Amino acid sequence: MSDETNPATDPAIPVLTIDGPSGSGKGTVSRLVARALGWHYLDSGALYRAVGVAAGWAGLDLDDAGALVRCAFDTDIAFREAADGELRVLVNGHDATDELRTETAGAAASAIAAIPEVRAALRDRQRAFRQPPGLVADGRDMGTVIFPDARFKVFLTASAEERAERRYKQLKDKGVSVTLAGLLREILARDARDASRAVAPLRPAEDAVRIDTTGLPIAAVVERVLALLPARRD
Numbered sequence: 001m002s003d004e005t006n007p008a009t010d011p012a013i014p015v016l017t018i019d020g021p022s023g024s025g026k027g028t029v030s031r032l033v034a035r036a037l038g039w040h041y042l043d044s045g046a047l048y049r050a051v052g053v054a055a056g057w058a059g060l061d062l063d064d065a066g067a068l069v070r071c072a073f074d075t076d077i078a079f080r081e082a083a084d085g086e087l088r089v090l091v092n093g094h095d096a097t098d099e100l101r102t103e104t105a106g107a108a109a110s111a112i113a114a115i116p117e118v119r120a121a122l123r124d125r126q127r128a129f130r131q132p133p134g135l136v137a138d139g140r141d142m143g144t145v146i147f148p149d150a151r152f153k154v155f156l157t158a159s160a161e162e163r164a165e166r167r168y169k170q171l172k173d174k175g176v177s178v179t180l181a182g183l184l185r186e187i188l189a190r191d192a193r194d195a196s197r198a199v200a201p202l203r204p205a206e207d208a209v210r211i212d213t214t215g216l217p218i219a220a221v222v223e224r225v226l227a228l229l230p231a232r233r234d
């Protein structure tokens, strides 16, 4: 199959990548922008989280790279839009959406994401989301590794303190008991691990537009991102 007929690599299908650290607003902004554009949405972090959670269910050791790679290939991960518009994630047929959002799942995802073969195992699954009329993809390496040819690239940041406060509020609203200081520690540890790993570290693509969202409301961030795309006919 030539590149032109395979949607996963078809340069004619536009991709907008939104990368950044935890709590920078990638998921929220990506969903809203994808909805506004009528494009598909890839939450790549959910794939890493799903593999981490499936590994936990199977009792796998997070140091057993071989078993984790098999787990990355074998885990069935499906996204479903619920009636309320929320995206639910089914892992091996179980709705694991709430479990995936915990910091424990985030830390497991970050740990397995440092294994190059796990990243390779998830690469084609991520590229398969590139379908007409377009894709918004959020993660750490969307603009650098998975869709280096993306037409539009954004890198979101915000101060670590604000990101921890956002996560604190988000988890508290869901009834999860956490402390702000603990979350800040976890976020800083995850940032450091994601940015220092040898393969696909968290960093902006050279051609990414950086947006510091500290103190910037969600709607303003969405507006700035949409302004990067050529005028659309609604």
Ligand SMILES: Nc1ncnc2c1ncn2[C@@H]1O[C@H](COP(=O)(O)OP(=O)(O)O)[C@@H](O)[C@H]1O
Pocket: 020, 021, 022, 023, 024, 025, 026, 027, 028, 029, 166, 167, 169, 170, 213, 216, 217, 218, 221
């Ligand atoms: N610009 C912003 N200002 C205030 N809160 C925000 C902003 N962006 C996102 N949030 C909130 O922060 C929390 C984390 O956002 P999320 O999109 O999950 O971040 P990420 O995907 O980068 O980890 C959510 O509760 C979201 O509503």
Ligand SMILES: Nc1ccn([C@H]2C[C@H](O)[C@@H](COP(=O)(O)OP(=O)(O)O)O2)c(=O)n1
Pocket: 020, 021, 022, 023, 024, 027, 044, 045, 046, 048, 049, 106, 109, 110, 113, 114, 138, 139, 140, 141, 142, 190, 194
């Ligand atoms: N493209 C990606 C997406 C996530 N990861 C890893 C590293 C992250 O700490 C974890 C969780 O990612 P996720 O985007 O779900 O986390 P946040 O919402 O930013 O807190 O997965 C990755 O290595 N590459």
